[in-house]
Amino acid sequence: MRALVLASLGSLTGFPSIANAAETIVTKAPMAFLFEPGSGTILFAKEPDKPFAPGALVKVMTAATVFKALKDDELKLDQLCKVSEHAWRSGGAPSGRGATMFAAIKSEISVEDLLKGLLVHNGNDSAIILAECLDGSEDAFSKRMTDLAQTIGMTNSKFANPTGYPEVPSQTTVRDQARLGEYLVEEHDDLYPMFAIPEFTWNKIFQRNKNPLLGEIRNLDGLGGGNDPNDGFSGLGSVDRNGRRVIASVAGLTSDKHRLQTLKEVLEGAWDYFIVKTVFTAGETIADGRVHGGVESTVPLVSTRNIDVLLPNGETLEYRIRVVYEGPLQAPVEEGTKAGEIRVIGKDGIVYRAPVVTGQSVAEGTLFSRAIDGLQELLFGWIG
Structure with missing residues (x-):
């Protein structure tokens, strides 16, 4: 055979042609990918397999890994996870490293609240606590992340930690990120709405969703953004409009404003320049x-x-x-x-x-x- x-x-x-319309999407983003999961159509690709360090965008993969563990009954949403000193010092308020849900040392927090802390607060402590709760250490959890990535077709991705800290950067591509978005939408539709929770109060601290893309692009309901000191700003967005969902990933941008503008251009291109045949x-x-x-x-x-x-x-x-x-x-x-x-x-x-x-x-x-x-x-x- x-x-x-x-x-x-x-x-x-x-x-039919559209008068005065460009034939395809034009973007200044060094890397961009636009995908329509319903039909499996690649709408746009620019350097889709060029590697970049995703920074905090890693947390989308962290969430996907926890979602998979929940689906496999390795974790329960109401299961309590203990806040270790390492998680508190490395990702909490004492770390001085930005986003945190302010988890108290030695306290116990449910997996559900930790996921909200991860996806709404963008908490570094949330990411580390979840990693330790599931696998005992960040290193072991990072291996799980990479293994899952390979399993779902993210063949050019490797994850070094659940937070996106740049000391040992993770690696991915815009094609792989779009595949991750498709996986979350299709395999975890019950938990996917967590990405669009508008705010979350934890330990009497109120915080709005820190995803810089939410509310800025019409009908966008996920997923996240990141920034690496060497590879710049990246973003992963998913839009469901009139029954059609598209997923876009961009990377190598110079600022958060540039990222938002570029991602909006790419996502809107699905409606501006494409029709169903x-x-x-x-x-x-x-x-x-x-x-x-x-x-x-x-x-x-x-x-x-x-x-x-x-x-x-x-x-x-x-x-x-x-x-x-x-x-x-x-x-x-x-x-x-x-x-x-x-x-x-x-x-x-x-x-x-x-x-x-x-x-x-x-x-x-x-x-x-x-x-x-x-x-x-x-x-x-x-x-x-």
Whole structure:
């Protein structure tokens, strides 16, 4: 068996143009990525895999790691965590290192309140307390963070601590950050609203949400921002507007104002420059897959859902459609068997992919027909 790549099925054309509108997003951000998780479409990418140190943006990954532990029943929301001297000195008021929830030394705080302290107060002490509560140390928790990142597809990320302190910086990319946002929205929809809690009072101290992006971008409900002394300001934003969610990540900015302006430009671009195009409807034949040893030599390959792709407005689009599958398929073939995937390919690579399945069953052929197929494969190979 070998991978067969079917020839391009054509270019996508015929979109209405928007007068006086740019064809795509333009941003001065050194790194930017815009993703639409509903269809899996990459809308914009600029240096998507260039590494940067995320600073306090790390706390989004810290939250994701705790969310995963809660989902796996390793922690409970009402479980109490003790505030160690290390957490108090390194992340609390005595540290003098900025954001804190002012957790008192040797006190016990619930996981739920610590998560609010992390996501509303941006508390460094919250991050350390959660790390120690789950794994006993920041180092062990950081390994858990990195392992989870690899598991969910953040292949170019490594986390050194739960706070984002720069002494030993973490590393990530804007593509990986967008993947993190998608993971949180899709896998932890019950806890995701914590990112948008407007304020939280702890120990009689009232603090508003310190996410610098909330309230500044319409319909934004997460996720966070960071700043590294060497790599500058970065941000990760998620917007749900009229049933469409997009996630954007930017990095390498010179100031918090520059970050906000850039992230707003990128996120708004999803509505300014893109429309939904239904490339294929559910059940429509996308391509024919070759079959070995069957009563039929081919089987239709279809999608189980509409192939809806967000693509730029314009009269002509340089996008190609391909189907990739492992073939030939061995008879008997059952209808609905996953066979490969459809890919929409732009100038910067694959912008959309979705699985394809067999659209009908193919019974096993006669001994003679199977022998002929075997001889053909031996002499000529299979051509898709």
